[in-house]
Amino acid sequence: MKLIEDLDVRGKTVFVRVDFNVPLSESGEIRNDTRIRASLPTIRFLSEHGAKLILASHLGRPKKFDPAASLRPAAVRLAELLGRKVEMAPDVIGPDVDRLKDGLRDGDIVLLENVRFQPGETKNDPELAREFARGVDVFVNDAFGSSHRAHASVVGVAGLVPAKAAGYLLKKEVEFLGKVLHPVKPFTAVLGGAKTEDKIPVIESLLDKADDILIGGAMAYTFLAAQGKGVGKSLVEPDKFDLALGIMKKAADRGVRLRLPSDHALAPSIDSGVIDRMTGEYPFPDVLLGVDIGPKTIATYSAIIGRAKTVFWNGPLGVFENPAFAEGTMQIAQAVAASPAVSIIGGGDSIAAVAKAGVGDRIGHISTGGGASLEFIAKGTLPGLDALEG
Ligand code: ADP
Ligand code: MG
Numbered sequence: 380m381k382l383i384e385d386l387d388v389r390g391k392t393v394f395v396r397v398d399f400n401v402p403l404s405e406s407g408e409i410r411n412d413t414r415i416r417a418s419l420p421t422i423r424f425l426s427e428h429g430a431k432l433i434l435a436s437h438l439g440r441p442k443k444f445d446p447a448a449s450l451r452p453a454a455v456r457l458a459e460l461l462g463r464k465v466e467m468a469p470d471v472i473g474p475d476v477d478r479l480k481d482g483l484r485d486g487d488i489v490l491l492e493n494v495r496f497q498p499g500e501t502k503n504d505p506e507l508a509r510e511f512a513r514g515v516d517v518f519v520n521d522a523f524g525s526s527h528r529a530h531a532s533v534v535g536v537a538g539l540v541p542a543k544a545a546g547y548l549l550k551k552e553v554e555f556l557g558k559v560l561h562p563v564k565p566f567t568a569v570l571g572g573a574k575t576e577d578k579i580p581v582i583e584s585l586l587d588k589a590d591d592i593l594i595g596g597a598m599a600y601t602f603l604a605a606q607g608k609g610v611g612k613s614l615v616e617p618d619k620f621d622l623a624l625g626i627m628k629k630a631a632d633r634g635v636r637l638r639l640p641s642d643h644a645l646a647p648s649i650d651s652g653v654i655d656r657m658t659g660e661y662p663f664p665d666v667l668l669g670v671d672i673g674p675k676t677i678a679t680y681s682a683i684i685g686r687a688k689t690v691f692w693n694g695p696l697g698v699f700e701n702p703a704f705a706e707g708t709m710q711i712a713q714a715v716a717a718s719p720a721v722s723i724i725g726g727g728d729s730i731a732a733v734a735k736a737g738v739g740d741r742i743g744h745i746s747t748g749g750g751a752s753l754e755f756i757a758k759g760t761l762p763g764l765d766a767l768e769g
Pocket of ligand 1: 574595596597598676697699725726727729749
């Protein structure tokens with residue numbers, strides 16, 4: 380994979396796919412600009428080296444033109460962060476956009492409107508990809524969080540330009556997540572959260588690499604229930620019982636220590652905000668559900684994390700949005716931060732949990748891609764990365 384600094388970009392028209400898919404408030408204000416900030420090194424490098432920059436991104440999931448999904452707020456924020464002008468295009472493609480592109484001088488920056496305003500984007504329509512590629516000398520992908528999608532602005536356009544390269548953010552993501560693919564041992568994976576279905580392929584691939592897999596969150600109850608343990612009204616996915624049993628068997632066969640929580644915080648409901656009891660005994664009372672890992676589990680998991688040389692964490696260990704049920708997640712965040720291991724965290728809620736614990740600056744790498752980071756670990760590559768090769 381070529382990097383932007385391997386190319387001579389002065390005077391060249393460079394199409395950069397960035398990930399400005401930022402959360403907006405109802406009034407259209409940017410609630411968190413992490414993703415825009417993460418793209419600054421690439422944009423600065425290209426602009427300072429005299430490229431004519433066309434930036435493209437999606438925002439949300441609009442199917443057609445929708446002012447509420449406009450990237451204009453991102454253009455304003457980017458201009459503030461860069462301290463230089465960023466021209467906002469009135470549309471994704473079309474004659475008005477072409478005029479803007481033609482008027483670019485070396486170092487100038489234009490941001491196209493939300494690429495998903497064009498229905499061809501998600502279909503990887505060759506027509507749209509050709510529009511993106513027209514007049515472009517170099518395609519740069521710096522949108523790791525979108526690289527698991529074979530879309531026109533991520534994959535299609537890459538095949539139609541004279542040169543292509545990775546931006547700094549993409550390179551950093553691939554480097555760090557690559558440490559999970561080829562981990563320094565011992566390697567501990569901490570997996571929690573609710574979306575068991577999405578995480579099963581990741582657990583499968585981690586079975587080849589991990590020494591310890593620590594399970595928490597709602598996912599733990601699917602594993603425990605699959606073993607026949609009564610878990611009250613905990614969130615379980617009965618159609619995943621066979622998969623869960625299969626994973627436990629494979630782990631045992633390969634000598635991977637897959638651990639389930641040994642105690643739990645039980646509550647009458649997710650929004651009760653009150654812990655009824657801590658227990659390691661089954662069955663749970665029918666009227667209670669598991670909302671967090673208990674103190675014994677916290678101690679066991681923290682000790683394992685402390686001995687690891689590589690840690691990958693995805694998914695909170697409890698219903699951390701509620702402070703009463705956040706103890707497990709906060710303690711594990713502290714353990715990951717305190718561990719000498721290279722630590723890598725992915726997943727939207729996991730990132731929020733790390734921020735809440737205030738340990739973000741003690742984590743090796745916080746991935747900007749949720750789905751993309753999981754798919755990269757499961758498959759070892761992504762469509763958007765493959766498109767940069769050759
Ligand atoms: P990520 O976004 O980091 O990939 P997920 O989206 O898979 O994580 O899971 C996060 C959600 O899982 C949170 O909303 C959290 O409240 C929920 N969760 C964690 N533990 C439990 C539990 N024991 N019961 C129900 N929901 C849980
Ligand atoms: Mg989530």
